[in-house]
Amino acid sequence: MKQSGKTLGYFGHHKCGSTMILRIIEKVSRYLNLSHRHFHSPKEWGYEDTRLPLDALSQQQGLDFVSYISADSKFLGDATRFRGFHVVRDPRDIVVSSYFSHRYSHPTVGWPELEDFRKVLEKLPKDEGMLENIKFTAELPIDGWKTDLFRSLQSWNYSSENVLELRFEDLVANPYQSFLNICDFLGLLDNTDFPSFSSLLDVSLYRLHNRYPWLPLSERPDGVPGWVLLSFVYENRFSKLSAGRKKGEEDVKSHYRKGQSGDWRNHFTDAHKTYFKEHYNNLLVTLGYEKDMGW
Numbered sequence: 001m002k003q004s005g006k007t008l009g010y011f012g013h014h015k016c017g018s019t020m021i022l023r024i025i026e027k028v029s030r031y032l033n034l035s036h037r038h039f040h041s042p043k044e045w046g047y048e049d050t051r052l053p054l055d056a057l058s059q060q061q062g063l064d065f066v067s068y069i070s071a072d073s074k075f076l077g078d079a080t081r082f083r084g085f086h087v088v089r090d091p092r093d094i095v096v097s098s099y100f101s102h103r104y105s106h107p108t109v110g111w112p113e114l115e116d117f118r119k120v121l122e123k124l125p126k127d128e129g130m131l132e133n134i135k136f137t138a139e140l141p142i143d144g145w146k147t148d149l150f151r152s153l154q155s156w157n158y159s160s161e162n163v164l165e166l167r168f169e170d171l172v173a174n175p176y177q178s179f180l181n182i183c184d185f186l187g188l189l190d191n192t193d194f195p196s197f198s199s200l201l202d203v204s205l206y207r208l209h210n211r212y213p214w215l216p217l218s219e220r221p222d223g224v225p226g227w228v229l230l231s232f233v234y235e236n237r238f239s240k241l242s243a244g245r246k247k248g249e250e251d252v253k254s255h256y257r258k259g260q261s262g263d264w265r266n267h268f269t270d271a272h273k274t275y276f277k278e279h280y281n282n283l284l285v286t287l288g289y290e291k292d293m294g295w
Contacts, residue, residue, distance in 0.1 A: 082163070
């Protein structure tokens with residue numbers, strides 16, 4: 001479903017809610033019969049061999065929707081060929097969340113660098129491990145590709161009219177309104193105020209195809225009704241993904257550890273703050289999480 005030739009896109013970053021967001025995008029894409037693929041890095045789409053940026057690859061493969069979850073503007077190609085949304089998070093919370101994920105829960109299959117780094121974290125006290133994790137997360141090498149997480153956040157164009165900018169903190173605080181805004185911006189939302197016969201039929205066909213994927217797809221619906229979209233968000237709420245825990249209830253060994261913003265204040269020591277200010281304070285200012293070094 002391309003608008004004026006534009007490919008729809010979700011642009012995310014490590015530990016910025018990508019697992020939950022991808023689950024919802026997949027449901028929306030299946031509902032609307034959109035061809036969707038997601039990539040962790042340009043290496044996954046063969047950039048090393050083809051040198052195709054994401055816009056050219058999307059056109060070549062006829063993709064309606066792409067998700068690039070280590071998003072780096074250097075590899076988008078012509079960014080105006082996308083209409084998408086971009087999710088950022090306080091880099092200090094990225095560091096804390098990724099520390100526990102890297103230490104305990106994130107799968108290491110296809111990520112040899114994390115497998116090696118986890119062995120380092122297992123030997124270090126938490127405060128030393130957190131400092132090493134700042135350095136590791138900033139560059140974030142994945143299967144031989146250095147994604148340069150903090151540099152890519154710093155260099156992103158935050159004023160594009162084609163990309164809706166969102167904060168992870170706002171998305172977590174109000175996921176239902178956030179996804180209504182996202183799908184409305186992407187032109188995917190059916191704004192009908194109440195369930196119609198056709199929308200009920202579309203939902204029935206969607207559920208039938210999910211159960212029996214070999215059945216032929218129906219015609220593509222014009223959009224996803226709000227009540228259907230909200231059900232997709234509800235199915236992926238934190239309490240369900242975290243096996244019943246509420247936001248703020250911590251399980252350090254779960255991929256859905258805590259679901260709370262500002263947690264860096266509970267884990268950053270003065271040494272962590274000093275290191276972060278020296279190396280990445282400009283990033284905090286660029287993203288609007290701080291105004292100066294007085295935090």
